[in-house]
Structure formats: C-alpha cells, structure tokens
Amino acid sequence: MKKRSTSIDSLKNLFRIREFGVLVALILLCVFLSFASPYFLKPMNIFNVLRQISIIGILAVGQCLVIIIGCLDLSAGTTMGLMGVLCAIFIGFGIPPIVAFVLVIASGALIGTVNGLLVTRFGVNAFIVTLGMQYIARSVALLITGGIPVKMDSPLAFLGGGYIGAVPMSVIIMGAIVLLGWLFSTKTLLGRNIFIVGSNEKAAKLSGIRAGNVKMMVFIIMGSLAGLSGIILTGMLKTAEPSAGLGYELEAIAAVIIGGTSLSGGEGSIFGAIIGAALMGVLKNGFVLLGVSGYWQMFALGVVIIMAVLVDSMNTMKSSC
Amino acid sequence: MKKRSTSIDSLKNLFRIREFGVLVALILLCVFLSFASPYFLKPMNIFNVLRQISIIGILAVGQCLVIIIGCLDLSAGTTMGLMGVLCAIFIGFGIPPIVAFVLVIASGALIGTVNGLLVTRFGVNAFIVTLGMQYIARSVALLITGGIPVKMDSPLAFLGGGYIGAVPMSVIIMGAIVLLGWLFSTKTLLGRNIFIVGSNEKAAKLSGIRAGNVKMMVFIIMGSLAGLSGIILTGMLKTAEPSAGLGYELEAIAAVIIGGTSLSGGEGSIFGAIIGAALMGVLKNGFVLLGVSGYWQMFALGVVIIMAVLVDSMNTMKSSC
C-alpha cells in the first residue's frame, strides 16, 4: 500500500508547494497578455520585464531571508538609494570602479550590521529599527548630496545599464543572486540555521545555535544586497537620485509574501519570492502595453495581489479535509 | 513576607510596564522643547500638537487592536482617504450630515468587513489583503473624484475643524476614542478575546472562542475608525483630497509599536499607542518650531524612533537576567 501511494503523493506534493498557486497565477497572466498584446512575447519586451524586476528581485532575495527569521526590513529601499548615491560619489572621487563596488557593498553591509546589532544585542524590535533606519538612510543620502542627483559615468554603470548580447546585465546579476540565494538557503549550514531560528528561536538557542549571530548575518546579507541593487539602480540611469528607493522595500516584502513565505517566520522560498516579484513586474508591464488608464492600474494591482495569494490559501484550506 | 513586598512590587511593576520607557522619552522631549522654544508650552501650541496627532491617534487605536490579534492593516490610511472623499460626496448629494456620518462609518466598516472576510474565511495573509486593499481604496477614491479634490461645506466639518472653547473638536473625539478603546480592550468580553486570540489562536478556538469572528470584529472596528478619521480629515480642511491618507497607516503602526505593543500579538496597550503617536507628533512640532532643516528632521525622526524603543528594550533585557 505504501509503494503505490508515493507517486500520487509526490504529484500531490507538487500541487501543494506554496509557490505553485502563484506560479499558476503568473502563467495565466502571461498567457492572457500574450493574447492581449502582440508585443508581450517579443524577446525585447521579455528582457525589459526581467530588467524591471531585477532590482526588486535582488531585494526580495534578501527580504525573503529577513522574513524567514521572522523580521521585516523596512530600510532596504532607502538603504539602496543611499548606496546608489555613495556609489556615484565614490566614482566621482576617482576611486577605481572595483574598489568603489567593494566599498559600496561594504557600506550596505555596515548598515545591515547596525540594524542587526540593534535587533540582536539591544533587543529592539526589527520593525522599529528598520523603520528608523529607513529615515536615517534617506536623510543621509539627501544630506550628502544636498538633494541633487549625482551623475555617474564609469564602467561600473555596466552592471546596471549594460547588456551581454540581448540580455541586460542586471538580469544576469539577479539570476546569479537568486541561484546563490537558493543554494545558500538550502545547502549551507547558515542557511539552514536561518530557517531554524525563524521557526523557534528558543529551541535554536538550546541547540547551540547563536541565534543572534544568525540574525545578524541575515541583516548583513540584506544590507549588502541593498548595496548591490543601489549600484545597479545608479548604473541603469547613470544617475543616483538621493531620494530613490523609498517604497521598494514594501514591494519586495509583497513579492516575498505573494511567493508563499509566511510572515511568522521559519518557512519560505527564494524562488517563490522571485515568482512574486515577476508577477507584479509582468502586471505593470501589461498595464503599459495595454495602455490601461492610470487609476485602474492601481485597482488591478490591488486585486491581483490579493487574488494571487487567495488561490493559494483556498488550496491549502481545502487540502485539510 | 508577602505583604511587605507588594508595595515594592507594584512600584517595580509601574517601572516595568512597557509604556513607561516611551512615556519617559516623551516627557524628556517635552522638557527639552519647552526650554528650546518659548512657544512650545503655549496652550495654543499644545492644542495644535494634539490636533495634529488626533488622526494618527484614532488610527493607532484601531491599529493597536489589529496588531494585538497579530495582524497589520496597511489599508487604514488610504481607506481613511476614501472615506473622506465619500463624506464630501455624500454631503454634496445633499444627504443630511448625521446620515452622511453614519453612512461613512458604515462604509469604513464595510471595507473592514471585506478585509476581515478575506483574512478569516479565505485564509489570506492579512498583510497581503490590506496591501491589496490599500491600492484598491486609493484607486476608488481617485476614480470617483477623477483625482479632483472635493469641497465639503457642512456642519459635519465641525468634527474636524471645530473648536469647543480652545479645544479642537478632533482632540475631544480622539480622547473619547482612546478612552473607549481602553475600556473596550480591557473590560469587555470581545476586548479580552482579542488578546486571547492574539496570544494563541488555537487555544482560543479550542475554548470555544470563534476566533474568526473576533478577528473580523477587529477589522471592522479598524475600518470604522478609518471612516471616522476620514470625516475628521475632510472636516479639518473642508476639502477631501482623493490621494490623502497614504502613509498614515505606517505612522500609526509605528506609534503602536513605539508604545510597546508587540508585533507578535497578544500583548499591547491603547495608552501606549497614544503615547507613541504623541511622541512623534511632538517631535514634528519641535522641528517646525525650531526650524530644523528638512533632511535633519528625517534623521532625527529616525534616531528618536529607535531610541524611544531602545531605552525600553534595554530595560526589559536587564530585568530578565
């Protein structure tokens, strides 16, 4: 009896993975759009969509880890903005691109470290820490630029605006980050510990896991990824806007949750997060392709966000008898 | 031995209540401002500050309940904006103020009901539901007005812009809501059930508490309070701006958390939320009185938000050692 059921079980499992519902929603949306607009399936458009989601996608990878440990990082967006500005300024100082790259990532990691320290060593709620940091990062970006966008002309801009063949560089980077993130979260010890700490911090501590350090690392990773996406953002337009980034954190959080990661921690998937980001990206692309009027765009976005998750939750509800 | 310790215990308790740290922060800030600006303690300024926090304060009461049951309502701000618009439109139709008032509150409750239904009956994550609703409410407000602000001239505006003596009406309403909210959350059956469901939903269900209904009620209350604050907002300016409200939800959430309510649910206090709202309100008032530069305002806001909670968490950490 046991043997017979395994193949059915694995099929059932496939249908039960939380990403599945959203993947279906994404595919349905794509099918619809490919009929509704002749441009949707053009390779150029597909690369455009991918490029448009690349920044949110990279942030979502970090945010996914943060959510798995049971926190939220509201500072990711403005940290990205600040890092973009720093990048342009470093280049402006004549610092070589590679060094500037490393410095920016390190600065991002530093902000992550501060967040992490406040959360783990001082026990401040992560929501509040990162909300405060959201303001601080934004204000620093504005203070050091005086609010004026900074031009950046450097080979470094290739990361954001360059193409390899027809493929935007930023898409390649996103792909790499997603792959790394997936490997990290499923194959490495630290990755595993992230899930464990998110699932039950007390028990994790009793299992000899320094939960504080694990959380710390997650914030540092998030900060570094914000640094990376800051570089890409600045490279895309060859300009660093000091007020850029606000709102990206919420979009990344939405992507993660749409992708099936639970806000209560301990569960989640990097691929899900990317599917969530893609869903929102395709939707926005669709609006422009179809010329949907402005106010209705917002309406549709709201409805689709809810629907994507609704399908999934109804599935889960049904499966339990 | 027991008797002797009680008075010391209650003193200790007073110092350990989570609101206490923030209250101290608030008082320190007020003392500082009263020295830094001769205008701060003028009755007129004090009423101004109170009036400025009245809307966030009312939203924070609702948000506090939502957070106690372990959710977040991201739609509260734009729902408020939509309700303000509806209010002005109803009045424009010639509907009598009292009827309009009731209709708006009912509409707010309706939006809360939709949120609640999706969360409790369809099992969709509250973050996603209310994020979607945030977009939907905003788009509906823009769609029905075409983006154009709506004037409202009606006795109903007294609720937002009127004064009784020197006291702004909106402050009186906020006071009443806080008091009611406190009574409700500590003394009524439903209020206690909110804490119980937030603390352990499963246990609540096993004990025969219909947790779904409790959550539902909380979303309905939040929606009604968004309606009320929409009326006040519109009354204050005698104009309903269709795009108003976005961002208020986050400020209310911040107020609640600063006030010591934990995001994991089951614990929290209405008074704490109001103190949190007051802290941010006084801070902003201080910026304007002292003429702090815009970018530094943001910086200071970020630092103070973190500090207010930091003091508190360090206290808690120490005591649990």
Place this chain on the structure above:
Amino acid sequence: MGKKVLETKSIIKRFPGVTALEDVSFCLYEGEVHALIGENGAGKSTLMNILSGVFTPCTGNIFMFEEEVVFKDSKAAYEKGLSMIHQELALACSVSVAENVFLGRLKKNRLGLVDNKKMERECQKIFDKYNIKHINPSEKVKHLSTSKMQLVEIAKALSRESKIIIMDEPTASLTKSEVENLLDVIRVLKEKGVAIIYISHRLDEVEEIADRITVFRDGQLIKTMVNEGISTKEMAQLMVGRELDDSYNRCHQHHEYQQEIVLKVSGLKNKNIHDVNFELHKGEILGLTGLVGSGRTEVVEAIFGKDSLDEGTITIKNQVVRIRDSRDAIECGIGLVPEGRKTQGLFLNRSVKENISILNLQYNGGMINQKKENSNVAELIKKFNVKTPNHEQKIQYLSGGNQQKAVIARCLLNKPEILILDEPTHGVDIGAKMEIYQIIDELAASGVSIILISSEMQEILMMCDRVLVMHNGTINGTLSKEDVEQEKIVLLATDQVR
C-alpha cells in the same frame, strides 16, 4: 452501568499521507472512567479532537446523549456538555491565569464588563476546590512552569462542570502527589455521574482509576475491556500487538557506574535556585526529582547556560568551565533534552529530518552534507521507531510521543558525554518508553553520564543510580540506589524530614 452518553460509529479520519482513524466505533457510559491507551500515533488524540469538535471526521457519526450531533467547532461541543483537557496545552500565554481558566466564558459584572477581580476570586475558589496550590490567578501564564500550565489546563476543563470530560494525558508533566490529587478529583466527579475519558501512557494510573479500558493500535480500536484483573503488562502487550519481553528493568542489567567524576557543581545560585551542590560520575544515571516548581529544571538550565549564574562553579573533568550559553555547554560535551518540547524543543514548521539533524550539523562546517544527513537521520528514525510518513513531513503533524523521540534523537546524534534529560518520557507510550530506557541504559553503560529529571516515581526508582531530591530551589537530600524508596523521596520533596 448507566446510560450511554457518547457513541461513535465507524469514524474514519485521514490526514495527508496518514490514516489516523480507521472505522472506530466506541461508546461511553454515564459515570464511568474510560481509559484509552495505545502507542504514540495510535489515533487517541485524533478521536478526542473529533469528539470535541476540533476535527471533522471524513466519515462516521457521533451520538451524544442518544442523539446525533455534528459539531462545527469546539464551542458547539462544549455547549452540548463536553469539555477537554488538551494534550498540547491550549493556553493563551500572554493573559492571566484566571482568564485562561475562564477562557471562552469570561466572567462579567452587572454592567456587562469583564470583571477581573471576580474572575480571580472564582479562579482561586476552583483551585482550592481541586486542591491546586501555588498558582497566583493574576499571574500571566507565560511566567509559569510547564507543570503549572498543565494544572491551569486541568482547572480550565474541570471548572466547566461538563457531563463528559476528556483528559488527554493530563498527568504527563505532573508529579506523584499532584497525580494522586487529580485521581481523587476524578473519583469525586465519577460519583456525580460525570463520564470521563482518560488517556495516559502511565499504565499504573490507568490500572488504578479506569472502569473500562480501550486499546488503540494503528488507528484501529483493538479491544474494549472491563478493568478487572488486567495487569499493566497485558495492557502493554495489547498496545504494541506482540509479546513484550518482560517489562524493562534496569536492575537486571547489573552495571555499576565508574567512580570518575565528570561533572561537579558547587554553590550554584541564581534567582530560582540556591546552594546547589552535586557530583556526577562517569556512566552514572543521576535522578533529579521533587515537586512541581522545586527548581529541577532551573538547575539543569543553569548548568546548560540558558540562565545565568549569580554564584557557583561548574567543573567538568576536573576543569572549571565557564558556560555562557548553550553552545558552550554543548562544546563541553553536554546535551540537553529540554522540557516543554513545543516551546523549547521543536521547530514545528520544519521537517522531521531537520529537527533531528540540526544540532549535529552545527559542528560540521559550512556546507551541509545532505547524503550524510539523510543517512544519519534515517538511522535514528529507525532506531527510535519514529512514526512519520516520510522524513520531510513537518514535525508538527507527528503525534506527541513521536515528536519527543525526535527531540531525544537530536541530542544523541551529537554523542554527548553528559546527557541531561528533562522529562524525557513526557507523553511517550510504554513501548517507546521501554526503548528510551534501553537507550539511556546503553548510553550509561558506554560511559555517558546522565542526569534524569522525572516526575514519574517509577521511572526514577527503576532507572537511577542515585537520586537527588529538590525542595524549594535547593537539594534536600541524596539517596543512593540502596536507599531509594518512594516514601523517602516524598518526605524529602515535601520537606518533612530534617
């Protein structure tokens, strides 16, 4: 025998991957104590959850007071006159004890407002009535120890004064005197015509209190019998479905611990304990017992670095060690199976595999060797006979006993030299218990030193080379194997000897 108050016909319940109940027909009479026994995962709790409206059966009917009922939630069942003590404590931790006792039916005053004072008074009355001591009704539940929480859970169900009370392992974390107390309460209830379903893995309790006994195995009702002249051994055999070799007894094994002292603690003191001194020898099984709240858990948590110490030293193999957190403790070769498996032991939404391997993985470098992980886990699952459809199953869907086995398995993968077991057989069935005893014994024989905390007198008497009895945060006496007797332990634990 009185009237039938409860009957089920052909209940079937399936979960994804498991059939928890197969065609169960069962009945309960007025004024009887009906014990359910069965191995972990046999389906006892599932049936109870169906009776109390938590789960709906896939097929089958329930009759209560001779009329068919369909409960849509536990409120409906409660209103019909059925209440339940849940195996997994169903308490709201951030509100007060009194509110928990009156969960779902808070007391109101004349204005319709919730009346805390009144509730606390009535809660105290209930505690007095059922002889529950040392719990302050106004305290928040999260500040209570596991066993006090268990007492609150019991008080909650008893105070409802229902016609039918289901008790799903009510005594799992209680000590002897509290168990006696509960059994007395049950006798009184029975007199009043209350029907009680009593689930326990402690078969001596079953033998003592039950009128009839029903045995479950693999989701099936095997047999219902009148409790007359049935020995615990027979019960156990019915449960596991085969001849159990003679009930496990360590005395038969004859091995002595070695004299080498591996752990020595002196003068331990923090806010819950004071002046704790003892030594642990190589290969010794040292029992630590006492009443609820006597500080047993606090002692081992202090050693394990969970709580900080105010004073005192810990010496391991003649070296004074400083243990700041659990990681230090583990690196010193200490392993801990904590009490409260749900709160401190399990990663509920992670897989069985991860739950077992996590401790071991910490010391194996940055990458996870999945092959090795899988084989290690498979071996342990087999060795401990953990019942799970597959290794990737979320551990929250396992039965309580199987969860507990997984937690013990976790510690062993790491090969500790000193193993601390805090209520290791909490909620574990007799078969598994024997297996756990066997493992403990083997470990001791191979030179692992063990500290065993247990509230079960039988376990302490049978397993331990020496027994420390705690009272009020300090060690009140040490009994060597020769001296150990139930009466002596009770006297020391209640501080009636000098």
Place this chain on the structure above:
Amino acid sequence: ASKKEEKGTETKESDSQEVGTKEPVQVDIPLPAGGNVKAEVVADEELRIAFLSFQNNPFWNAIKEGNLEAGKYLENYNTQVDYIVMGEELTSAKVTAAIDAAITKEYDAIVVVPIFDGVEVFTDKAIDAGIAVGNYCAEGPNPGNRMFFYGQNGYAAGQLAGELLQQHTDSVGKVGVITGVFGAPIHDARMNGALDYLKENCPDIEIIGPFENKDKGETAYSQTMDMLTANPELKMVYVTAGGPFGAAKAIQDLGLTGEVGVIAYDHIPDNLDYVKSGEILGLINQDPFGQGFDTVVIMHNYLTTGKKPESTFIEAALDVVTPDDVGEFYPRYK
C-alpha cells in the same frame, strides 16, 4: 503679543496707510541677480516673515537659494526672513502643522506653498490672527483670502506643454504621458492642461497612459521602454513631474534620440543634461529663485507700506529651454 495683534487688525481694516508715522527710511541695496522686486523702505520695527517650504528634490533648492538671498537682502531693511522646512513628504498635514506653528510664533507674515486644496482654512486662520499670507508655487482651486499667489499656473503650463507637443508631433501620432502622483494638484493640473489642449487642437493625437511614476526616474525609464515596445511609432513623451531624465535615458538607450522626444518641467541639472544631448526637447521652468525671493520682498513691502501687489496672481516666468538655446540659458551647456 498685543502689539502685533494691534498692528494686524490695523493693517487689515485700514489697508494700513498710516503704519509709518515717521519718515520712511530708504536705503539703496542692489537687487541680487534673479530677483525681480525691490524693497521700498526700511521697517521701523523688526519684521519677521516665515517662509514655509519643502525639501525633497533640487527644485526646492533653487527656491531656498532665492529665499536665503532675500533674507540677506531684507536684513538691510530690518526684516528677518525665516526659511522653514515643513518636511520632505508633501502632505497637507505637514503644511497645516507648519502654518499653525507660524501662527503660534506670531510672525508678521507667512509665505507658504499650500499645494493642497483646503489649506486655505488654515491660511485664513492666520489672516484672522492678523498675519499676512502669500502663497507661492502651487495652490488649490480655492485659495481663500491670501494676499497673492506667486507661481506657475499649472494648467497654463500644461497648455504650454501641449503646444510644444503639438509642434513636435505635427498634430498627429502617439504621445505617452507619465505623471508624478495621481491626485497631486499641480501634477494633475499640468497633465490636464496638456491633455485638454491636445484634445481641442489636435484630435489626431493619441494619448498613451497616463502612468504614475511617483516622481521616480527609474520607473519613468521602465514605463518609457514599455511604451516604446508597445507603440514603436510613439513620437513624444510628456512627463509632468519628477524623473523625466529616466524617460530621456530610455530613449537614449534605445538609440531613438532625434526620433522620440520628451517634454518636461524644471531646470535642474539632471534634466538639463538631456536637453543638451537632445532627448528632452522642451523643459519648462517656473522661476524658482523668484518664488523664493520676490514673494518675501513683496510681503516686506506690504508690511512696511501697506501696498498690496496689483494682481493677486503673480505669474512666475515660464521659461522653456530647448536643445537649441540651452547654452544661452546655462553657459556650461554651451
């Protein structure tokens, strides 16, 4: 306090002809470059003017510059100008809170950017308290009793943009529209001004959008890319608020410079670069320096002499730079 109140009521009722009983003192300080209005007399008692502004993008920097200049200039005329930042997010709550604070601090006059409809409830409260109020930059359709509005007429500016769009499209073809924030009055006015103009004068123009970019360059970049994907024959992109350089960059990246153009607002460096390189074909300005400078000088003149400006609407100069003349306006783009 009573002194000031007295003065307030006085100025209101009698149009304040007899404020200066003494001989008014005249000093002659040269106007700084960019200023258009001269101060007339020295105040005999120190006057305080609150200038309420925002700070979130370079546009406000130019206003601040003008205002700080005005502060220095008016020091010579015994008037103190306080440049006050209301915050960095544009909300009516910020504006009303700042007006309240200015009333509390008993300024003689307030110059404010109200932006939102309904703020007049508060400016009128200030006027009732004897404080003169002038608006600049952006105000709602019901401005209340403020003395003047100095700024761009958003709708008129939109119409001007419409004209430019007409020129560059020869009245046919597709125009994409990207607006800042839906519901922000000035953005909507600029958007509707252009849309109405095009509807009336060139019905053959097809409008794509509008899309909301929340003032973000990156979003404008993506939206422009997408619009060009779906509408390869797109001729122009009209950006009503922040981030037009994103649209320009998209055109540049697609190699469509010269084929597709952008019409947008504000002479700030990141936009001007693309005027120079030819993607932005028309950039409309609204004299931010003058908004910061002239407004307070007008206020000073009113407080000292009682003279109100001739019209309640003082239109800020609507300059348009194009790739051809950007070098004349801004020498570094020669």
